[in-house]
Amino acid sequence: MNLLHFIEQFPDETSCKVHLRDVRERDGLICKKCNGTKHYWLKAKWMWQCSDCRFRTTLRSGTMMEHSNLPVRTWYLAMAFMTYSKKGISATELQRQLNHSRYTTIWSLMHKIRTAVGKRDDLYKLEDMVEFDEGYFEVATKEKDKQQLKRGRGSQRQSNVAVMAESTPLEDLQTGKKSSHCRYFKMKVLDTHRAEEVNTTIANSFDEMSIVFSDKSTSYVDISDYVEMHVTEKSSRETTVTTLKWVHIAISNAKRTLLGIYHKIKGKYLQNYLHEFCYKLNRRYFGERLFDRLVLAVSFQYWYKSV
Template identity: 40%
Template structure:
């Protein structure tokens, strides 16, 4: 949806409210008091009323907009910006576009939307041939880490580096003849912010992200990957000492480099406590790059009662 289509479809606050209610009715409303699923709509006060206990639920309650005082049109514009391009928009830029006085509510809104994207990708698992590797993203340490006033280290062990586990579905392309392009076709991907590369951490995240019984894992020969063999159907460990890593694991390294450029160019710096939100936004948009209406999918995800 481009900006002309958006304002043609949602010219004012009321049109956004009506559209949001229609999507909420499709998903259904669950009463917070008795868990009832049948409600009346009180049009005069814009509330749902539970048929079982009479408890009233606002249109925003139980959705991503809960406790937000921002108008529906603000949220819809944010949904449009979040899904209309391959890139991203910073919260500061959204604030400028909305001409809103305060930064904090816009920042909070954008991170709520990113958490919805994270929940949406958690509903499925990767399977088949999967490339796996780690990436190190430069982030801003949280307040507790800054208070310690430790001398910053260099390299992999730096306090500014956040560890990210990257998993990409890919398969060999038998028709690839161009030696400058990857010989594998990419499908879906997941990126997870982790604290360390210990076996327990890796195995836990792997079991949550992939169908282990249907997975053919491809990694480098790092020691922290050696114990993953028993978790998946097949594990191929490749020594990359004399090989170019972008040939062995092409899409993992493209994903890491593209995500780093995106974060640096759009956000300039990201807080360590919110790294997963930015990663989830990148994955959500990449995994739905071929879908026609990603806007409606994000909206449906935003009204799911079980997530809030």
């Protein structure tokens, strides 16, 4: 969706609310009180009422927009701008485009959207043949480390990230040349290099019938316990461009994107930026439909996952 199309489809707050109502009804409403799924719309109050227990659900209840004082159209504009660009947009630029007075409000809004897309992608697991490796991303140091900067130790540190990519092997029948095709990606920040944390990431991210390719890191010794097969190769330049090709392409692209737009990222927010990067990468062929998918992610009833 381009800007002109957005203005035509959502000229005011009411049009955005009507669209949000339709999206939530298509996705399915769940009553917070009785878990009922049958509701009817109260037009005068802009609420749904449960057919079973009469509990009322507001338009934003259970979504990332709940408790937000911003208009729905501001949320829609933010999602539109975040999907217009292939790479992304900074909070400073979005604040300027929305003509909003407070940077922190826009920054918080964008992180809520990034959290929503991360939760959406967590609903799915990678399957079939999957590449797995780790990349090191530079993040800004803490305030207390400023003394180190004066001693010439730099202003950034390395954060370890597990990078996963579905990779389908291909072979040209005429030439016999082998290649691979990538599908979906996941990136998870790791707090440690221990095998236990890697195992948790594998269990939460991969289908049990997957075949995983990785190098021979000692942190990967238990991967075979969580998947159908684990194939390892000694880390080398050839492994990087063949067996783990798409993982390292994703790492390079993510680093370039984050550095070019956000410059310095605090370690505790790195996962949110990776959520956005992977969400857009996984839907790189969606085109204008990406905006609609983002609205669906933000309006999804995440509270229900914890019930």
